[in-house]
Amino acid sequence: MNSPVSRREFVALGAGVVAGAAMTRATSDHDTPTHPIRHFEVPLPIPRVLEPIRTDATTDYYEIVQREERVEILPGRHTVIWGYNGTFPGPTIKARRGRTVSIRHVNRLGTPTVVHLHGGVTPPESDGFPMDHVMPGEAREYVYPNAQRAATLWYHDHAMDHTGRNIYMGLAGLYLLEDDEERSLGLPEGPYDVPLLIQDRLFASDGSFHHKTVNHLGAKSGTMLVNGAPWPRLDVSTRACRFRIVNGCNATPLRLALSSGDPLIQIATDGGLLPVPVVCRQIPLAMAERVEIVIDFSRHSLGTNIVLQNLNTRGATGPISNEIMQFHVGRVEHDSRTMPTHLAEGQPVDRSAAIRTRQFVFSVRPSFGPRPGPSWRINGRRFDPETPIASPGYGDVEIWRFINKRFLGVLGIVHPVHVHLVTFKVLERNGRPPLAHETGWKDTVALDRDEEVSVIAKFEGYRGRYLLHCHNLEHEDHSMMARFDVV
Ligand SMILES: [Cu+2]
Incomplete structure (x- = not known):
């Protein structure tokens, strides 16, 4: 799972497939010193929690305007972002299980957009199919019934x-779904329940985001932002805190650990919640995965700093920081719980409930033409919005087997596989039980x-058109995506 990839291989990964294509900037994927x-x-x-514009007996109604804004991310410099309500990250939506959330998105950007609620059991017309x-x-209204377990969605x-470009420019926000069962547990709440949305960015010298896809290998970037701030600090007190990460x-897989x-x-x-807490020394967290600790x-x-x-730092092509943020123990506080x-x-x-097994091979082929580069594929095919790769029946339980295949012995790269609509359980990783941190319900692996x-997953909730794709966004945009239909 954590086998290192050398810099040579990371570069070969692009250069090997892109015969003749220049990879001149592949080695400068971190900020200029x-x-x-x-x-x-x-x-x-902490991203602001959005207030509904109105509510009724069943539904909370929101409106979000997608627009450009000039914000200060790096001290003293300005960055133009594309933000939900002009903020980076977007405002947080707090939803309750069983209450519908309806969000009217108004696009005031100069580019077409689509909104997907990642982890949502969402009707197909609101799921954010890429052509919608x-x-x-x-404007478009997206409706989320929230008939699902409490969880950290985004x-x-x-x-x-x-x-890839649209999210890099800022179009992402948190969606925290709560339920009574979770609230009754007495977990840390209010200011002690802290979301940490980790995103790395590369900045041009004028402060603007530099979305460099490195020939569709992935926009790995050297500056770590948490909730939109570079390598921030959180003052904490001498008590327990919950973090939704x-x-x-x-395109940057993480492996979380504490310096202490x-x-x-x-x-x-x-x-959502595991049956019991699991103790981990480190937690690998690929793109779009969430973990709560x-x-x-x-x-x-008092005074202790923990990073x-x-x-x-695999795939890094220069000295890269292993730091994300710091907790500074600055206050004494007692928590009796x-x-x-x-x-x-x-x-x-x-x-044994599974009625069939399907296999999906995540691989890559060189592509030539005016814009040569690796062409990321599922079962050898590029994304075809018209043709489903699988059509499970409503209510069917299926085993889906994902295989990462290299090209000519190189091109070893992580593909975080995301399935829309369903949550699944990991049955096996390389013939062994799942890793400690991935034993609960997942939508990305x-x-x-x-x-x-x-x-293994049960295909229920809604019938219709959904997606299976890699959550390396540069792979997704370069066609490592497939449609599946629940019929
Ligand atoms: Cu991928």
Whole structure:
């Protein structure tokens, strides 16, 4: 899972397929050292929770305007972002299980957009199919029934061929779905329940975002932003805090750890709470995966600094920081509540309920022509919006086997596989049980080079047209995506 890839291979990965195509800038995927950014100086911002414009007995109605804004991300410099309501990240939506959320998105950008609620059990017309564009000047209403478990979801752009650029420019926000069961547990809440949306960015010297796709390998970038701030600092008190961590990077898989050596107490995966907390020394978190952890700062004395680290610097092409953000223990506070030992009902998976197994091979082929580059594919095919790659029947339980195949012995790269509509359980990773951090409900699973991962899912909720794709956004935009239909 964590086998290192050398810089040579990362470069070969592009150069090997792109015969003759220049890869001259492939080695400069981190910020220029002429603009050093001091770590842990900017306080961690918490994205504002959006208020509904009206509510009725069943539904909360929101309106979001997608527009350009000039914001200060790097101290003293300005960056033009494309933001939901002009903010980066977008405002947080707080939803409750069983109450519908209806969001009218108005596009005031100069480019077509699409909104997808990642992790949502959403009717097909609101799921954000890449061709369902909201054109500049137009609006579209997206309806989310929220008939699903509490979980940390996020909403982001999904426009055909331009998802990577649109999200890089800022079109992403958090969507926190709560339910009574979760609220009754007494987990840290209010200011002690902190979302951390991690996104890396590359900045041009004028402060603008530089979305460099490196020939569709992926826009890995050197400056770590959390909730839109570079290497921020959070002042915490001597008590437990809950963190909802989203890997919102375009192409950077993370491996989370704490500099103090403290374990990460994991309480949730993409699809919500685990049955019991799981203790992890490190947590790999590929793009679009979410993990919720509790950190107990009561063991530390005042003044202690603890760094949230990314130990996965694989694929980096220069010195790259392993730091994400810092927790500064700055206040004494007592919390009498103890961490619950039981979080959610057991979630056994009956493998024998599966009525069929399908196989999806994630591979790459060189492509030539005016814009040569790797062509990322599923089962050898580019994205075809007209033809489903699979059509499970409504209510069917299926095993989906994902295989990452290299090209000519190179091209080993992580493909985080995301299935819309359903949550699944990982049955096996390379013939072994799933890793500790991925035992709960998932909607995205990391598929590293040469790996095979089997998942099991029940296809229910809605009938219609959905997507299976790689969440390396540059792979997704360069056709590693497939339509599936629930029939
Ligand atoms: Cu991929």
